[in-house]
Amino acid sequence: MKRVLISSSILFVIVLFAKTTVMDIFIGTDKVGWYEMNAVEIDSFIEITENSKMFLTVYGRTMNISAHSFSLYDKKWNIIKFLSGVESEQLSLFSNGFVKDGKLTVKSDIAQGYTEDVFDIKGKMLLFNVESVNKNFLRKDIYQYNPLTRKLENIEIKLKESDSLKIQGKIYKTDVYEFSSSSGIWTVYFNSDGEILKSVSSEGIIMVKTDSIIETSEPIDILNWFFISAEGNFKTIDKSEKAKFIITGIKNDSISNYRQNQRGDTLEVSRTPLFIPEKLSDMDTFYLKSSSNIKNAVKEILGKKEKDSLKVLQNAMTYVNKKLKKGIFSGLLTSEEIMKQGYGDCTEHSQVFASIARELGFNVDIVSGIVYSKDGFYYHAWNRVLYNNKIYTIDATFNQFDSDVSHIQLSEGFPPIKVLLSSISQKVSIRIIK
16 A cells, blocks of 8 residues: 655654565466555554456457455454455446454445445454465465355365476475365465465466566457367257267366266267256345346236246247347346346346346246357356246347257356356367267
């Protein structure tokens, strides 16, 4: 945190240490931005400020994503308060939290809606950002607040191995730790002084320590990272009842589910469900909450006076497909705000459909994975509905009430924070054999 320096003598007395860390941010081998952390110990407090920037393109649209945060700790690394924000052309997310009497209160402005959550953190250590931590921090149970799910997540930490790490031609001896939570996994490399030299997230984001900030001159097309090559004849995939794929390089232990059966590198997908799940995934209803636009949509759908419930559900899918213009959106809004905006990609289509279906009384969730489109596989999101002991796979983006067998599910729930596309993207090819 930048301060007015009254005199060097006062600074010498008050500031006990000051440290700056700069890291390059990569997706795969492509540099997409930078991260800077400043830590200062003043009196009995430790102040940490963090700034980062990523420069990307999606379908030709430039995205400048900036993140800023401030966190204040006591000398035992117990958090006192924090402020954070993420901004881009299509995204705005702000949170502030403070601790009082063992309770953490977090107030957020997210998806253009205000939230307030309170957590009991007595005896818990709160980690604000993995890259800001020193190895000496790892002394007891650590928790992290996830602003997307608005949950306090336990972080399990394991020492994996000691390893050598080469950065800019220099060799470092490192201790390698694994940080894991319900949101993902980070592999973190510490040097002998306990400082982080490198982190690798399960989403494929790599951060490596460097000497200074160097802006990225050209944006990286993020879809190149998520593109998965396809081999074979996919011309009739939208009409097929079954498909069998050979997927080389897959890391997931199993992606078998009610439509998919994985054996080694072979995956069979069936349009007809293999079994009926007992329940659907849990979702954060904050993003799906119903308001005037959703209720008006339901009135319009019911206005057709259709008595067949499945036809009503199909009409809801068609309504979303026609109502929302197709366009890439990189932010996160409530369904109500998406309706006001009037456009979106697969995430927005599946989200609005879920809100409308819920308002109609259906049991619905959102799933994420990949789907074949034109020349290969890309990230996609769609819906599942449980009704009368049957399950229906619905894609409002493609207007498919019975989604085709190129829909390969990798995760479930919303927000889609566990898609883990890095486990297959850039390293995998999919070949259809049947």
